[in-house]
Amino acid sequence: MECNKQVQVVDDEQQVVSCHLKSASFDEIQQRRSANYKPNIWQYDFLQSLPTIYDGVEYKLRAENLKENVKDIFVEAKDQLAKLELIDIIRKLGLGDVFAEETHKALQTVVSSMKNNKNGEEEELYMTALRFKLLRLHGYDVSQDVFNAVSITKCSDIKGLLELFEASYLAFEGETILDEAKAFSMEALRNVYPTLDLNLAKEVAHALELPMHWRVQWFDVKWRITMYETYNKNIDKRFLELAKLNFNAVQAILQKDLREISRWWRDLRIMEGLNFTRDRLAESFLCSVGLTYEPQYSCFRKCLTKITTMILIIDDVYDVYGSIEELEQFTEAVDRWDSSKTQDLPECMKTCFQALYDITNEIASDIQELNGWQVQALLHMRKAVLCLHK
Template identity: 30%
Template structure:
């Protein structure tokens, strides 16, 4: 019998922060807007000027910081994470030193503003912009980045450096600014092949290889660039020196445009001092920024550990949080990150319920209740599903009262997306119950939706503030190609990773099995074909930045979401077998960077 679902504490508002960039307090509200006059403060909020999460995490941190020991670990199904914050590199008392760190960060940002202003040419601008982005501090310089991009695209650029040409190409494309692949023609022979002399430029080849992965459909020249650069990088990688050797190794595993940015930031922070153009000011701010944000993220995780689910469901809090963290790590998106993590936990519960625990009749009853979205529909359900259904409604009700009054419609769109997802789950169950064998195309059309990624593409927008309009929600709720593509990438990568490990009893046939049966081929042939299809989906994702430029802030977050799939599914199913993620979790949330 399932255990009762312990209610999650309502998200409470924090007291004002001491700095717009950092604070030891955790701001859980979305962007500051007028709140509904009927929303009342909770008793906990009235009793103390700080939120419950601030109260609950502060004592734990002080104990850890002063004693230098781990806090109570959080166990996630197959892995135990010590969600503690070790002694800060500046001081054993983080809260005492935080004011100094904030002041130091503000001074460093002023110095970096001057660096942007002092750039005299395109090469200086692209070098600075690339460094700021890869060090993870670009969110502090949004205005400066926009100005630099405008100057880069307008200024004449005649560089003969493969590295600089590739860097400019990549920076513009990843910001939704079109630049033709003809930019690389200067490095080709008359017959269209790449010149032999560039094979002696490993830095340029690496930049070409990474940048070429921003290709869209019908760009064979960039496909050729990937093949050419990969071949020569593989030949030379054993003879390269650090840090270029490590950068090449990572890129050959996962190209830079598809990495989880914060993981790559950790790598680059440790490597940046070896770059010939490195600037100590950028590096110091990057380390300080990462450590301060790490403390914010750890507080969010500790708060979320109080969100418990049904005892039969996969306990995937930390893994789910990483997905949301990959979408937006910036402090101002704390509310969005926490609500999205709760959505993902609910999806995991729904998936396990439909897939493994409910009978066909109970699945139909649960879907009927979710379509009604009414507390009175609880009577339709067996006891263990009543607990889940009540929690589902409560989390959405809480979110509606916590967003600004002019943003309450956000949650209504997400509710509709959850109702759609429930219907997709039920369709899969009906297929299984009827022993229906779908075609590969039909299977992928349904399973790309039932994996939940398109649902979360709607949910991730809640609380993001001014860039998100009602029109943007209408667009996302229509499941545009970028959202469906995100679902296809998740589904196909998940199926490939899970195939060798077998599938749980009751699972519907995977896309690989459907392809094997329909085309009468081996698993090796099927996987090879699906990998080719995946490359096409990445092209569609890149193209969305130009096709949906008016919704670029959302598209870029969806691309971040898709990139996170590689952390979980690149060769192994780390979401199901979370022991594979332990080192990543510790680096992102537990171990501060030495200053």
């Protein structure tokens, strides 16, 4: 590399030599780091080819007929335990949002029944734990003290222990009764596991591997459908048929969302200049599905996917690509929300800031289209971006 040397004599013993480098860009001089990320495995053509046959009219009509039939089962469930088991099955099969109104009414009846039972009569562990679990999952205020009326340590009922184990993971901090219940039920289930029949053994193993409250609900639905279909011969067949139709119909909507967001990602073309960062659109979309899979929340899933992809990119800009000086300048641009502050940055960092700027405005526009309050949405989006950035 050529240089023109200018020598300045400071004193008899010291010389300062400065070099003016000819026509070399910063990126050519500085060796950029690499995280060696694996390439994206979800190709655009594959995502666009995902089928959606279950959004057809015939499937929707059949599902509507089955919904009306299943509603009758709610009417037929007279006693408290029958109602609780019905709600539990519906939730596990991914039908909670389909029967949200019926579930709410049934739980209100259960709460009223609890208030009327002021004598604190001893109950079976299975019903107490199942009721506690479902009420907490649906946001009801229910005390851990309900387990005082149950002889927990004397229980040998596997279904009761399993529900107690699941319920214990809904404990708040400092709820010692539930902490003790978790330890007891976990040990009891592990000890009895080798003696169980295949059906119960699979249920127990599934719970011990990861409790229901810690699982992503939608990703567990298919397993539940298979379990009920294979091992539970007493379940109403209408449940299973509706669960399958609903699962496939929701999957069709999710696949449609993924096709649309992948087209948006391709048209954005941001990855063409960012070879150091992660290209993880499909994975980001799956995260949004984990938070809310319900069909009516397509806009939320798409917006969250956009945000997540940008978080990954900006994270790599900071952790992998930028120098301290560049990152300080990039941070100032974000804090001031001013693209002019990026003029001296490398092109890829300019592209990153502009994408962040455009996507934030794009999401605010989507919110305006749904709710009609653009200015507030944009202000809140900018505040959210600043919080994530810091």
